[in-house]
Amino acid sequence: MPKRVLTGMIVSDKTDKTVVVSVERKVKHPLYGKIIRRSKKYHAHDEGNEYREGETVRIEETAPISKLKTWKVIARVNTHATPEEVAAAAEA
Secondary structure, three states: OOOOEEEEEEEEOOOOOEEEEEEEEEEEOOOOOOEEEEEEEEEEEOOOOOOOOOOEEEEEEOOOOOOOOOEEEEEEOOOOOOHHHHHHHHHO
């Protein structure tokens, strides 16, 4: 089974070798049908402390590293790229 990969924005980089990534998704409200935003925060492992708050990154599910960390940062997302360029970079 492939590992889950999510894209989100770093909201905190204060802890050593850890970043907090907020992942946002859009869901349809069950009764009213309006599209609403839901977000969840994930603690991700950042071995070299190279990622900073405000950057958009991709995180991948891993075996538990600590009590809260079960994700690791795999790449920085180029926010100025077109969706086709992002998809091509993900496949490479």
